[in-house]
Amino acid sequence: SFSFPFSNSEGGLYVCMNTFLAFGREHVERHFRKTGQSVYMHLKRHVREKVRGASGGALPKRRNSKIFLDLDTDDDLNSDDYDYEDEAKLVIFPDHYEIALPNIEELPALVIEAVTIACDAVLSSKSPYRKQDPDTWENELPVSKYANNLTQLDNGVRIPPSGWKCARCDLRENLWLNLTDGSILCGKWFFDSSGGNGHALEHYRDMGYPLAVKLGTITPDGADVYSFQEEEPVLDPHLAKHLAHFGIDMLHTCGTENGLQDNDINDIKPRVSEWEVIQESGTKLKPMYGPGYTGLKNLGNSCYLSSVMQAIFSIPEFQRAYVGNLPRIFDYSPLDPTQDFNTQMTKLGHGLLSGQYSKPPVKSELIEQVIKEDHKPQQNGISPRMFKAFVSNSHPEFSSNRQQDAQEFFLHLVNLVERHRIGSENPSDVFRFLVEERIQCCQTRKVRYTERVDYLMQLPVAMEAATNKDELIAYELTRREAETNRRPLPELVRAKIPFSACLQAYSEPENVDDFWSSALQAKSAGVKTSRFASFPEYLVVQIKKFTFGLDWVPKKFDVSIDMPDLLDINHLRARGLQPGEEELPDISPPIVIPDDSKASDIDESSVMQLAEMGFPLEACRKAVYFTGNMGAEVAFNWIIIHMEEPDFAEPLTIPGYGGAASAGASAFGATGLDNKPPEEIVAIITSMGFQRNQAVQALRATNHNLERALDWIFGHPEFEEDSDFVIGMENNANANIISEAKPEGPRVKDGSGTYELFAFISHMGTSTMSGHYVCHIKKEGRWVIYNDHKVCASERPPKDLGYLYFYCRIPT
DSSP states (O other): OSOOOOOSTOOOOEETTTTTEOOHHHHHHHHHHHHHEEEEEEEEEEEEEEOBBTOOOOOOOBBOOTTTTSSSSOTTOOOEEEEEEEEEEETTTTTEEEEEEETTTOOOOHOOOOOOOHHHHHHHHOOOHHHHHHHHTOOOBBBBBTTTTTTOOOOOOOOSSSSOOOSSOOOOSSSSEETTTEEEEEEESSSSSSOOOOOHHHHHHHHHOEEEETOOOOOBBBBOOEETTTTTEEEEEEEEHHHHHHOOOOOOOOOOOOOOEEEEOTTOOHHHHHHHHHHHTSOOOBBBSTOOOOOOOOOOSSSHHHHHHHHHHHHTHHHHHGGHHHHHHHHOOOOOGGGGGGHHHHHHHHHHHTTTTTTOOOOOHHHHHHTTTTOOOOOOOOOOHHHHHHHHOTTTTTSSSOOOHHHHHHHHHHHHHHOEEEETGGGGGOOOOEEEEEETTTTOOEEEEEEEEOOEEEEEOOOGOTTTHHHHHHEEEEEEEHHHHTOOOOOOEEEEEEHHHHHHTTOOOOOEEOOOTTTTTTEEEEEEEEEESSOSSEEEEEEEEEEEEESSSEEEEEEEEOOOOOEEEGGGGOSSTTTTOOOOOOOOOOOOOOGGGGGGOOOOOHHHHHHHHOOOOOHHHHHHHHHTTTHHHHHHHHHHTTSSSTTTSOOOTTTOOOOOOOOTTTTTTTOOOTEEEEEEEHHHTTTTTTTHHHHHHHHHTTOOHHHHHEEEEEEEEOOOOOOOHHHOOOOOOTTOGGGSSSSSOSSOOOOOOEEEEEEEEESSSSSSSSEEEEHHHHHHHHEEEETTTTEEEEEEOOGGGEEEEEEOOOOO
């Protein structure tokens, strides 16, 4: 719950027999002190190098087959090099009295049966992550009996990254690579029932070569493998080795929708080499170890999360807010810390920054690797399963195993940080800035200036400014001719776009067809321009590479942009109303309060437009409702006015019609007019050891929201209770909320618009729905590549191919 130990870690795992939460050795005492729960099951896996006999190695032996079947481990369970012995025992705190399982005869007879049932239930239980995602784990494929001793012919066959065709016919789809001789042949009814002439099966009947892999399905996570002899899909635990025999590096390969694949081969074409360049394949990269150099395991298309979190925890404000407050956050975490955002952020941040899970191999291990001709030091990384389960909870996309947009996840994370701020501290403020929007009415020529909050700068791709247009046109003509005549495609030409052109496109005016013109008291057309009303401390720049084609198929601009190491956007500073400009009258559009029967008539299209800007969904619904469905722009103005209110993101409450009570007070009764906190909530806080006066002031400062009140208390350790003052406030029926005597306005950290690049996230693939993300971060004066669990010193950081760029303000 608080760290990343495995069952085979030095201290093993301690499972609370009351809550069934697991803890590492360094945190189990904290849980005991906090809860008083004294009975834990200690799970430990002993890993020993296998001693081979004359007959060769045996399968890994497991003394107790029921233990740990569904727990994560940082070793390969299919390895032929190790034996595994599992051990379980009960530990009674505080004396650490141990009772080995299943030998519990020393317990009183009255409890032996109950304890036995409980222990067996824990040991036979499936992993909760497998329960959450049954499609991933059910119907697991068997390991082929031919995989371990598969014969591969040394015939010099090397498989190209594209352009495949069946060796016995002209089919270019549903192709299978035989893993013995490298023949590429068409299938017939395998897996997807796609058409074919069955030549792969005929080849097996002729030659007897049993295993084949489907081309286009090969990714770093595996591939579709079929056994003709066993007549079923199978697993090949040595697939990477078998593919390497034919020149395919499985770890740098990705299947695509059209059957083509991106592959790490020296002579590949530029589109394919996007994978090679971004991951710096073909270069011997030096692994990095120690604090700040810990990787994250890929859970199956979780690289978007890993890349964003690596960049986030390279920022000092996030390090201080979470890891710097670790003792306080862990000590005051709820009874179930797996369901607390701040606890899980702190756990992940400590795992990445402490160096505890990124230790270089000892000298004896290095010697052993050399003897085995294995020159790649192992980097296990940590598994962000618990963190992903929490942050993606109830989110239809992030809770799936599909690939996602890193930019969308970044905004989702910022929203979570905003909602779960630690007291008054909010590290996401470093990204927050104000945008001044100027709209000029096309009919009256009058202008209106407004401000909105944003967290990233979206930079359009100025394709029309490409410096190699002639090459691009020639390529397109050649490509069409090659497709028509079924000849090999030409080498792709990547568009080269000057960064200055993209920056210019950002400030270009855009047409607005539907906005409220107060001069006309009606909707009108206008022209809108945007500038920075404030500059953030950390500027996140998104290159808008992704779009949709005319057929609504998502696609990606294949571009190279010369992103600068030093960025100056001071010329984009907002200027406000200029001499000679006439401002539109300050007349707001009419506010329409619908009756309760029309609450379901909210314009969902306007709601989604606002939600896509990163605002909470419930706030967007309220904005559209309270502005009478007059469009997203009018609702946006409502958001700007109300976004600092405590109940901004809480569910819509219909005034005067007995609608839903606001969140926070709804569980204990609605907030009264006298602002007196419900006694039930006060009692909960005082039962935790806090003073009544402190509880009352915290609840008043947070609109009677229990969770926020606790955060407020933790964020005000210097609070000194003034009994007379608080009692007086209790007796004042019209008292205002203490912390809001004076509105703060949007929280921004304005300063110079000069920045230095310190991190960037790159995407490989054809759309945000597929592909792979990696992150490059500049640390200690040099660039480092974070590619899932692998962390290495970067030799050629591909700064021109990034998707999200992170800039830090240069002090002046």
